[in-house]
Amino acid sequence: MIRVGLTGGIASGKSAVGELLRQHGALVIDSDQLARDVVAPGSAGLAAVIERFGAGILLPDGGLDRAALGRLVFSDDAARAELNAIIHPRVRAAATAIEAQVSDPYAIVVHMIPLLVETGQQDSFDALVVVDVDEDTQRARLMARNDLTEDEAQARIDAQVSRTDRLRVADFVIRNDAGLEELAERAHAVWHELLKRRGQQGDGCGC
Numbered sequence: 001m002i003r004v005g006l007t008g009g010i011a012s013g014k015s016a017v018g019e020l021l022r023q024h025g026a027l028v029i030d031s032d033q034l035a036r037d038v039v040a041p042g043s044a045g046l047a048a049v050i051e052r053f054g055a056g057i058l059l060p061d062g063g064l065d066r067a068a069l070g071r072l073v074f075s076d077d078a079a080r081a082e083l084n085a086i087i088h089p090r091v092r093a094a095a096t097a098i099e100a101q102v103s104d105p106y107a108i109v110v111h112m113i114p115l116l117v118e119t120g121q122q123d124s125f126d127a128l129v130v131v132d133v134d135e136d137t138q139r140a141r142l143m144a145r146n147d148l149t150e151d152e153a154q155a156r157i158d159a160q161v162s163r164t165d166r167l168r169v170a171d172f173v174i175r176n177d178a179g180l181e182e183l184a185e186r187a188h189a190v191w192h193e194l195l196k197r198r199g200q201q202g203d204g205c206g207c
């Protein structure tokens with residue numbers, strides 16, 4: 001098995017690349033999805049969040065009110081660190097549990113982690129793939145997808161590490177400055193590099 005970290009700035013195209021790699025045969029573990037799962041209604045994670053932040057962060061249906069929680073921790077570094085201390089270990093445990101079930105010794109397991117560099121996980125993988133996009137394109141896609149103003153989009157971009165910091169730790173870079181067809185070609189090329197790294201070039205490509 002090889003373990004691959006997949007990261008990139010907000011709205012850089014990680015999900016799009018994750019889906020392309022999945023189509024080529026990777027097992028993709030989406031840490032954003034796990035972060036939602038570990039605070040699902042009835043979970044120990046949600047109980048821990050309520051204990052720390054109060055029942056005011058619940059929606060009427062018992063689910064977590066992400067927007068309310070986001071507002072609570074947005075400008076409070078200590079509160080955000082406490083929330084991360086509840087969520088991050090659970091996400092890692094959930095990812096490890098999924099990986100532990102992989103019996104194929106040639107599996108390529110891709111961990112899609114938005115804040116991989118911010119959380120210091122750059123040395124935790126056999127290979128690191130960074131989806132990179134110039135900031136103007138990133139901002140425009142983020143504004144369109146999330147219906148944000150230019151300032152709101154820029155604030156979200158500025159809250160993350162710089163492109164340079166991400167590119168510095170990358171083994172493979174997928175530029176996402178063109179269309180989706182080009183993105184598919186570039187993801188395909190990286191998939192071949194991952195197959196090579198796994199030592200089974202040409203095997204399991206499925207393409």
Ligand code: ATP
Nearest residue numbers: 009010011012013014015016141145178179180183
């Ligand atoms: P997040 O950081 O919020 O999880 P992400 O990195 O997973 O985002 P995507 O959701 O894959 O990014 O892409 C962001 C937006 O840009 C989406 O609306 C997507 O459809 C669009 N997009 C991605 N790549 C391209 C492309 N090559 N051409 C046009 N639009 C694109």
